[in-house]
Amino acid sequence: MKNILKMTLLLFLCINISCKKDLLDQQTPNTLPTDEFWKTEDDAQKGVNAIYHMFYQTGGFSRWMNFRLDLTSDEGFSNSPWVELADWTRFQYINYNFWEGNVNTFRDIYKAVFRCNQVINYVPDIPFADAAKKDQIIAQAKFLRAFWYYYAVVLYDNVAIVEKPLTPEDYPALSTPEQTWAFIVKDLTEASAILPPQYTGVEIGRPTKGAAQALLAKAYMQQRKWNDAKTALDYLVTGAGKSNYDLVDFKENFRATQENNKESVFEIQYSDANKTGEGDGPGSAMGSNRAQFFAPRSIGWSDGQARYWLVNEFKKEKTVGGAIDPRLRYSLFYPALEADFGDKIYGRSWQWNADEAWFKKGSRDYYRDNEDYFNQVNFRVIRYADVLLMYAETLNELNQTADAYQYVNRVRQRSNLAPLATAYPGIGTNKTLFAERLKMERALELCGEGVRWPDLKRWGDLDTQAGVDKVTLRDPDFRNFVVGKHIRLPLPQAEVENNTNIKQNDFY
Template sequence: MKKIFLSIFFAGLLGVMTGCKKDLLNQDNPNTLTTEQFWKTESDAQKGVNAIYHMFYQNGGFNRWMYFRLDLASDEGFSKSPWVELADWTRFQYINYNFWEGNVNSYRDVYKAIFRCNQVLENVPGIEFDQGRKTQMIAQAKFLRGLYYYYAAILWENFPIVTVTQRPEDMPRQSSLAEVWALVEKDLTEASAGLPEQWTGNDLGRATKGAAQAMLAKALMQQKKWAQAKTALDYLVTGAGQNYYDLVDFKDNFRADNENNKESVFEIQFSDANKTGEGDGPNSNMGSNRSQFFAPRDIGWSDGQARFWLVDEFKKEKTTDNQIDPRLQYSLFYPGSEADFGVKTYGRSWTWGADEAWFKKYSRDYMRSNEDYFNQINNRMIRYADVLLMYAEVQNELGQTADAYTYVNRVRARSKMAPLAAAYPAIGNNQTLFRERLKTERALELCGESVRWADLKRWGDLDTQAGVNKVAERDPDFRNFVVGKSIRLPLPQIEVENNTNLRQNPGY
C-alpha cells in the first residue's frame, strides 16, 4: 500500500511539474537578494564597502590568525602551544599544507576580502549617485584590495591575482611576486588619489590618503624602491599630511582610550558590542581574539609569547633622566615589570618563568584581570612613529644618512631617549651602521605590532645562511629556517590540486 501511494504521489507531482511554466519553478529566494537585485542604490554601494571592512573581524585575518604569521614567526615571538601543529607553523615546520589555522583559513579570508573588493569595483561605478561619494567608495575598495595583496605578498609571495568577481569554475593563473607588487602599487596609488585626507563623525577610521601613501611606501620599500618610497612618505612627513599626524603618549596607541588619535594613520576598528561568534551576520563578533591567545598562562591561552631578548634590549640604554626605557612598561609582560615599574600583571604578582615574556600591547591588563574573544581595543595597523622610522630608513638607503637622524630622534625623544648621535656617536654617517641601529630602533618602538616579519625580509636578513644564523641567535626557531624556501608560506595544497594553473611554492 505504501509503495502504491508513493507512486501515485510522485506521478501526480510530475504531472503538476510538467504542467507548470518554467519561470514558476525558477523563483528567487525572497529572503536573499541576487546580484542583479542588489547593486542599485548608494546604500547598496555603502553596504558593499562596509562588507570589505568587516573582513577584519574574520578569524583568518586580523581577528586572530594573522598575528601568528606576522608576530610569532618573526624573531620577536614564538609558540609553546600544546597544540603542536599550531606551534610548528610558527617555527617553519610545515607538514600539512592544508592546516586550517596555520594556512588555509588565512588564505581563504584574504581571498574573501579581495572578492568583496572586486564586487565593489565592478558594480559601484554603474550606480547613479553623487560622484564624489562614489569616488571615495571606489578608492576605499582599491585601498583594501591593495592592503590584502600586500599581506599576500609578504606571506605567500606568488599569490594568484584576481581582479574580477570570481565564479566557482574559475582557475586563476599563477602570479609572480613582481606581478603582485605591481597590482599593490597600482591599487594604492589610485586609492590615494580618491581618498579624503581625513574623515569625521561615524566615518572616522576609514582609509585616508595618508593610509594609502603609507601602505604604498611599505610595498615600495619591500622592493627596495627607495626613491619612490620616499616620495610616497613625503606627503605624511614633509607635505600636506604632516598637518594631520603627530606622536602622542606612547601607551595611548594600545588602549581603548584615545583611539583614532593623531598618531593613527590606519587602525582596525574593533568593538566588544557583539559577544557572539565570528561570521558575516549583523550581530557577529567585531572584537579581536589576539589578547586571548597571546596573554600569559591562566589569563589567556598563551599560544604566543615574546622572545626575552626584547626585554634585554630595552634595558641596554637608559633615558636622559637615567630611567628604564618607558616603552618597556607598555610593550611586554616580564618577570621584573613589578619591580621596574610598580605594575602587576593583570593585577597580580608575577607567577611565571623567570625568563618568560609576553606581548603587552593591546592587552587589557589596565582595565580587567583576564582576557576573552571580544577585545575592543583598535589595532593600530599603521601609526606615525612607524612612518617616521620608515622615512629615516629610506633616507639612509638613499645616502642621506645625516638627514635620517632627525626622524629617529623624534621617536626617541618621546620616550626621553637621547639623540641617536649622542647615544651612539660611532655610527656617524656610516650607512651600514645606521641601518643596523635602525633595526633595533624599530624593535623597541614597534615590537609586537606585526611589522617585524616584513622588516626581516626587507633587510635581507633571511636571504643567506649567515643572516639566518644571526637571527637564530635571538630566536632558536630559525634553526629550522631553510633559505630560499621558508621565506614564504606554502600555498594550501588543496588550492594547488583544485587549480591546474597553480604550482606549489618553491621548495615545498
C-alpha cells in the same frame, strides 16, 4: 585557491549568483541575486562596509594573522600544547591544509578581495547624486584590496591577482611577486588620488590619503624602491599631510581610551558590542581575539609569547634621566615589570617562569584581570612612529644618512632617550651602521605590531645562511629555517589540487 575562490561566491552577505528559475530553483526572500542588488547608493555603501567586516574574521588580524607576522618572526614564538599550531610558527610545515596555520588566512584574504572586486566592478554603474561619493567608495575598495594583497605577497610571495568577481569556471593563475607589487602600487596610487586627508564622525576609521601613501611606501620599500618610497612618505612627513599626524603618549596607541588619535595612520576598528561567535551575520562578533591567544597562562590561552631578548634590549640604554626605557612598561609582560614600574600583570604579581615574556600591546590589563574573545582595542596597523622610522630608513638607503637622524630622534625623544648621535656616536654617517641600529630602533618601538616579518624580508636578513644564523641567536626556532624555502608559506594544498593553473611554491 580555486576551492577558496569558489567559497567566496557563497559568503557575501547580500548577494547570490543569479540563475534560471524553475520550480526547484526559487529565489530566497532574504537575499538578492547580483543583477538585482547593485542598484542604489545604499547598495554601494553596504557593499563597501562588507569589506570592513573581513577585519573581524579569524584568518586576519582578529586572530591568525598575528601568528604569521609576530610569532614567526624573531620577536615571538609559540609554546602552545597544540603542537601543530606551534609548529607553524617554527617553520615545521607538514600539513599544508592546516586550517588555523594556513588555510583560514588564505581564505579570508581572498574573501576580502572578492568583496573589494564587487565594489570596484559594480559600483561604477550605479547612479549617484554626488559623483565624488561614488569615487570615494571605489577608492576605499581599492585601498582595501591593496591592503590584503600586501599581506598576501608578504606571506606567500606567489599569489593570484584577481580583478573581478570570479565565477566557478574561473581558474586564476599565479602571478610573480613583482606583478603583485605592481598591482598593489596601481590600486594605492589611484586610491590616494581620491581619498580625503581626514574623516569626521562615524566615518573615522576609513582609509585616508595618508593611509594610502603610507601603505604605498611600505609596498615600495619591500621592493627596495627607495626613491618611490620617499616620494610616498613625503606627503606624511614633509608635505601637505604632515599636519594631520604627530606622536602621542606611547601607551595610548594600545588602549581603547584614545583611539584614532593623531598618531594613527590606519587602524582596524574593533568593538565588544557583540559577544557572539565570528561569522558574516549582522550580530557576529566585532572584537579582536589577539589578547586572548597572547595573554599569559591562566589569563588567556598563551599560544603566543615574546622572545626575552626584547626585554634585555629595552634595558640596555637608559633614558636621559637614568630610568628604564618607558616603552618596555607598555610593550611586554616580563618578570620584573612590578619591580621596575610597579605594574602587576592583570592584577597579579609574577607567577610564571623567570625567562618568560608576553606581548602586552592591545591587552586590557589596565582595567581587567582576564581576557576574552571580544577585545575592543583597535589595532593600529600603521602609526606615525612607524612612518618616521620608515622615512629614516629610506633616507639612509638614499645615502642621506645625516638627514635621517632627525626622524629617529623624534621617536626616541618621546621616550626621553638621548639623540641617536649622542647615544651611539660611532655610527656617524656610516650607512651600514645606521641601518643596523635602525633595525633595533624599530624593534623597540614596534615590537608585537606585525611589522617584524616584513622587516626581516625587506632587510634581506633571511636571504643567506649567514643572515639566518644571526637571527637564530635571538630566536632558536630559526634553526629550522631553510634559505629559499621558508621565506614564504606553502599554498594550501587543496588550492593547488583544485586549480590546474597554479603550482605549489618552490621547495614544498
